[in-house]
Amino acid sequence: MPLLKLLFRNTFRHPLRTWLTILSITIAILAFGLLRTVISAWYAGVEASSANRMITRNAVSLIQPLPFSYKDRIRQVDGVTSVSYGNWFGGIYIEEKNFFANLALGPSYFKLFPEFLIPPEQLEAYSKDRKGFVAGRKLAERYRWRIGDAITLKGTIFPGNWEFVLRAIYHGREESTDENQFLFHWEYLNESMKKTAPARADQVGWYLFGVSSPQRAPEIAANVDALFKNSLAETLTETEKAFQMGFVSMSEAIIMAVRAVSLVVIVIIVAVVANTMSMTARERFWEYAVFKTLGFGGRYIAALIFGESLLITMTGCILGIIATFPAAKAFGKALGTYFPVFRPSPETLYLDLAAALLVGLVAGVIPTWRAVHLSIADGLRRIG
Numbered sequence: 001m002p003l004l005k006l007l008f009r010n011t012f013r014h015p016l017r018t019w020l021t022i023l024s025i026t027i028a029i030l031a032f033g034l035l036r037t038v039i040s041a042w043y044a045g046v047e048a049s050s051a052n053r054m055i056t057r058n059a060v061s062l063i064q065p066l067p068f069s070y071k072d073r074i075r076q077v078d079g080v081t082s083v084s085y086g087n088w089f090g091g092i093y094i095e096e097k098n099f100f101a102n103l104a105l106g107p108s109y110f111k112l113f114p115e116f117l118i119p120p121e122q123l124e125a126y127s128k129d130r131k132g133f134v135a136g137r138k139l140a141e142r143y144r145w146r147i148g149d150a151i152t153l154k155g156t157i158f159p160g161n162w163e164f165v166l167r168a169i170y171h172g173r174e175e176s177t178d179e180n181q182f183l184f185h186w187e188y189l190n191e192s193m194k195k196t197a198p199a200r201a202d203q204v205g206w207y208l209f210g211v212s213s214p215q216r217a218p219e220i221a222a223n224v225d226a227l228f229k230n231s232l233a234e235t236l237t238e239t240e241k242a243f244q245m246g247f248v249s250m251s252e253a254i255i256m257a258v259r260a261v262s263l264v265v266i267v268i269i270v271a272v273v274a275n276t277m278s279m280t281a282r283e284r285f286w287e288y289a290v291f292k293t294l295g296f297g298g299r300y301i302a303a304l305i306f307g308e309s310l311l312i313t314m315t316g317c318i319l320g321i322i323a324t325f326p327a328a329k330a331f332g333k334a335l336g337t338y339f340p341v342f343r344p345s346p347e348t349l350y351l352d353l354a355a356a357l358l359v360g361l362v363a364g365v366i367p368t369w370r371a372v373h374l375s376i377a378d379g380l381r382r383i384g
Helices: 003-011 015-042 070-075 120-128 137-143 186-196 214-227 240-250 252-283 285-293 298-335 346-372 376-381
Strands: 053-058 080-088 101-105 132-136 150-155 160-172 181-185 206-211 235-239
Touching: 003 298, 015 252, 015 298, 015 346, 053 214, 053 240, 070 080, 070 206, 070 214, 080 186, 101 186, 120 132, 120 160, 132 137, 137 160, 160 186, 181 186, 206 214, 214 235, 235 240, 252 285, 252 298, 252 346, 285 298, 285 376, 298 346
Parallel strands: 101 181, 132 160
Antiparallel strands: 053 206, 053 235, 080 101, 080 206, 132 181, 150 160
């Protein structure tokens, strides 16, 4: 009987047990895939960072502001091509659960972000309206906003009710582009601060600027920081990727915990499959003894056991991968804008396949060793 035909018959000799094992593997691979997707989503901002953008913030803390007057001095640094600036606004739309990033930005911001695709007529309308704002496609779809809609945000960092008008909707050029942001004019914020809180006017949270060459980034960062050394507001300049990594590092303990849980899932899969293969091997010791009597060697028996183990794990893996996509979509939708990009990456799928392959091999080691080293006499004693 050909090896593959025998392999399939052996695998599904006890269909209920086999399918329950496959179901367990499917659920475990699904859980593993979702956990790895969470990790990938956490680093999405880092991966989407541009090598041609740098950020200058207050050296003490990100929450400490910088003077607006720094803008012109940064622009004069050799290698700097364009400068913008911004503040985290922290507004609430209707109720606190409606969380999304809302930022007050300088006029050159969109020149620095070519991955934000905005129709020219909408961008022009936004630039002419001081109360206008730009929303990401996903954010606009979430709240069913349309061009011209009036939106009110309740300020937390900057108290009061702030009125805006949707003038433009941007689309991401790449799949990893965040389409859940609310972006408006920094001048609107600053003019209001001059009237209500003059001490907080003419201050920005950070400066964002483009550089002529990524290779010059360390030199340019040092030159920018040197301009404001020993001033009342010293600066820290870093690449956009390093800036994003700073946020990620704040939650490093959570990421490590998620990684640990994903490894625990693999251990559970090994235990489930190893138990199934041990039961299967014990039931077939007499068959292996007959194979040996007929002249089949240990390699043939090992191929049967490892093949069955791999067939079970890879079937469960494929089903788990298929289930990961709709599960990730539903999970991402339930999280709202907490993770701007939440989809299984190719790396996650490769890890699923590698994990299933590893589990299949590890689970088959002990049953194979016992079957190969089983004597014919001991095997035949188990008949009946």
